[in-house]
Amino acid sequence: MSPRDQGYIEMADPGPDSVVAKFDLHVHTVFSRDAVNRPEVVIRVAKKKGLRGFAVTDHNTVDGLNSFSGEKELIVVPGVEISTGSGHLLGLGIYECPVKGVQLEEAIDFIHQRGGLAVAAHPFSGFKMGMGKALLEGAKVDAVEVFNASNWFPRSNAKARALRVGGKTGGSDAHFPWEVGNGYTYCTKLNPGSWEELLRAIKGGETDGGGHLSSFSERLYGRLKQRFGDFRPQREESLR
Numbered sequence: 001m002s003p004r005d006q007g008y009i010e011m012a013d014p015g016p017d018s019v020v021a022k023f024d025l026h027v028h029t030v031f032s033r034d035a036v037n038r039p040e041v042v043i044r045v046a047k048k049k050g051l052r053g054f055a056v057t058d059h060n061t062v063d064g065l066n067s068f069s070g071e072k073e074l075i076v077v078p079g080v081e082i083s084t085g086s087g088h089l090l091g092l093g094i095y096e097c098p099v100k101g102v103q104l105e106e107a108i109d110f111i112h113q114r115g116g117l118a119v120a121a122h123p124f125s126g127f128k129m130g131m132g133k134a135l136l137e138g139a140k141v142d143a144v145e146v147f148n149a150s151n152w153f154p155r156s157n158a159k160a161r162a163l164r165v166g167g168k169t170g171g172s173d174a175h176f177p178w179e180v181g182n183g184y185t186y187c188t189k190l191n192p193g194s195w196e197e198l199l200r201a202i203k204g205g206e207t208d209g210g211g212h213l214s215s216f217s218e219r220l221y222g223r224l225k226q227r228f229g230d231f232r233p234q235r236e237e238s239l240r
């Protein structure tokens with residue numbers, strides 16, 4: 001069975017009627033140095049894949065947020081992925097980023113002081129910096145990313161789901177256009193009219209995370225293109 005198939009099985013399938021809206025709440029753009037997603041491409045792919053919106057979560061910068069201010073059709077959640085001393089933390093609903101080298105507690109306070117939501121990103125990923133250990137030791141986040149499509153192993157997501165800490169989100173962790181929407185947060189009751197409503201739904205336990213793991217070829221293609229240059233996102237045209 002391919003990792004992709006396993007990813008599908010792992011998803012808590014809510015059935016077609018109970019998904020009201022989908023949001024990819026973990027998307028990188030060119031403002032993350034390791035990503036090639038141009039803002040206009042992210043918007044185009046998100047629409048093509050039927051997302052209601054997405055969160056911009058670049059690594060330790062909010063410089064890309066302005067590029068999305070003109071988008072009226074989709075809900076764009078402002079955010080950032082913060083590298084804390086204990087692992088990666090998503091700050092959703094904020095327009096600022098704490099200073100480099102911040103500790104987890106400080107980062108959570110920083111997010112809360114600005115009215116945002118602190119979400120543990122890929123807590124049990126084998127290759128990314130997850131804060132699984134801190135969560136097991138009682139770190140207080142508002143939600144956990146229970147589905148991250150860039151995890152290599154389904155068990156990383158299963159472990160995150162088993163934590164049962166706060167609300168639940170999902171996201172692609174996309175660094176390349178074709179990955180956008182592979183993971184998502186879905187709402188089971190409310191169809192949010194704004195990102196503020198979405199964040200309240202997450203906190204209120206009215207969301208879950210699902211999707212399928214990005215395939216090996218999707219990742220390899222991106223990394224090779226990035227490594228050897230000549231990057232042309234021609235696969236945008238063949239997006240499912």
Ligand SMILES: [Zn+2]
Nearest residue numbers: 088121128129
């Ligand atoms: Zn990360």
Ligand SMILES: [Zn+2]
Nearest residue numbers: 026028081173
């Ligand atoms: Zn990320």
